[in-house]
Amino acid sequence: MKAVLIHAFNVRPELVTVPDPAAPDDGVVVQVGATGVCRSDWHGWVGHDPDITLPHVPGHELAGTVVAVGREIRKWKVGDRVTVPFVSGCGRCHECQSGHQQVCDRQFQPGFTHWGSFAEYVALHHAEQNLVALPDDLDFVTAASLGCRFATSFRAVVHQGRVRAGEWVAVHGCGGVGLSAIMIAKALGAGVVAVDIDETKLGLARQLGADILIDSRATPDVAGAVRDSTGGGVHVSLDALGHPETCANSIENLRTRGRHVQVGLLLAEQRRPPIPMDRVIARELELYGSHGMPAHAYPEMLGMIRRGALQPERLLGQRVSLEESIDVLVNMNRFQERGVTVIDRFV
Ligand SMILES: [Zn+2]
Numbered sequence: 632m633k634a635v636l637i638h639a640f641n642v643r644p645e646l647v648t649v650p651d652p653a654a655p656d657d658g659v660v661v662q663v664g665a666t667g668v669c670r671s672d673w674h675g676w677v678g679h680d681p682d683i684t685l686p687h688v689p690g691h692e693l694a695g696t697v698v699a700v701g702r703e704i705r706k707w708k709v710g711d712r713v714t715v716p717f718v719s720g721c722g723r724c725h726e727c728q729s730g731h732q733q734v735c736d737r738q739f740q741p742g743f744t745h746w747g748s749f750a751e752y753v754a755l756h757h758a759e760q761n762l763v764a765l766p767d768d769l770d771f772v773t774a775a776s777l778g779c780r781f782a783t784s785f786r787a788v789v790h791q792g793r794v795r796a797g798e799w800v801a802v803h804g805c806g807g808v809g810l811s812a813i814m815i816a817k818a819l820g821a822g823v824v825a826v827d828i829d830e831t832k833l834g835l836a837r838q839l840g841a842d843i844l845i846d847s848r849a850t851p852d853v854a855g856a857v858r859d860s861t862g863g864g865v866h867v868s869l870d871a872l873g874h875p876e877t878c879a880n881s882i883e884n885l886r887t888r889g890r891h892v893q894v895g896l897l898l899a900e901q902r903r904p905p906i907p908m909d910r911v912i913a914r915e916l917e918l919y920g921s922h923g924m925p926a927h928a929y930p931e932m933l934g935m936i937r938r939g940a941l942q943p944e945r946l947l948g949q950r951v952s953l954e955e956s957i958d959v960l961v962n963m964n965r966f967q968e969r970g971v972t973v974i975d976r977f978v
């Protein structure tokens with residue numbers, strides 16, 4: 632099969648031909664119909680992810696068709712249209728047994744712990760519990776875009792942030808994660824404050840229903856501006872970028888007893904940001920992490936998509952070929968992403 636192969640960190644990957652994967656006993660092989668290109672793939676390529684061993688094939692936001700099943704698989708068959716959370720739980724550890732497969736102790740992550748979906752085919756372990764059946768009317772490109780950003784935002788807003796109608800939500804960073812969060816918070820009936828440094832992204836935030844836009848480059852005190860414009864602060868705030876500054880702003884713009892959700896990854900030298908813990912104590916703030924979403928939570932999200940309450944296709948950016956994805960990947964840190972880039976051509 633054709634695959635994008637990373638031979639060395641920070642060295643341009645190559646499109647190569649490698650052997651087709653075989654189905655593991657507890658897994659399946661999926662013919663990739665579409666796969667998203669994500670900042671996490673860039674982090675992996677430059678060497679920020681300790682799970683990756685070389686040579687490596689990136690890609691974790693996939694949708695496609697099952698073409699082979701392992702001998703332990705009962706629920707799935709050849710021809711099934713599926714997607715999979717970027718964290719697949721082992722099914723046996725305490726977290727999996729408690730329904731928290733997204734923080735499994737022995738997680739399988741395509742594109743990180745194993746070869747991923749920047750390829751014609753991908754082998755998926757622990758498939759019995761982790762595959763998600765796609766509705767017939769949901770195309771592969773849209774399904775791939777649910778990948779990690781939309782699903783992670785869904786969990787962050789709905790399950791961790793527990794956003795309710797009438798509440799204020801601040802979203803710091805309006806990339807794929809942030810724009811998804813804005814759409815989801817609006818669908819729940821919340822008011823949304825969108826914060827970014829980029830006018831185009833703030834324009835997209837407005838189109839998705841954001842009520843208040845804050846250009847953080849033109850605003851010396853972002854947290855103060857959010858508090859002033861929402862009558863004392865937001866109920867729920869997300870750092871959707873993953874940066875010490877957006878993390879601190881997200882905590883400082885909360886109203887008393889507000890909830891901060893850290894969705895953006897903090898890696899390398901930024902992984903231990905200063906937290907305004909004085910404010911956390913004095914105002915009884917709640918801090919949460921959000922790390923993907925388990926397969927059993929997908930029907931709730933897919934149901935909102937089928938009802939038209941959520942329209943993830945509005946977040947799609949460019950569609951590229953497997954070969955073109957290499958340029959997108961290596962330039963990811965230099966150019967601001969505008970919507971979700973999806974690979975939909977593999978030969
Ligand atoms: Zn587990």
Ligand SMILES: [Zn+2]
Pocket residue numbers: 669670671672691692717778779780
């Ligand atoms: Zn991703």
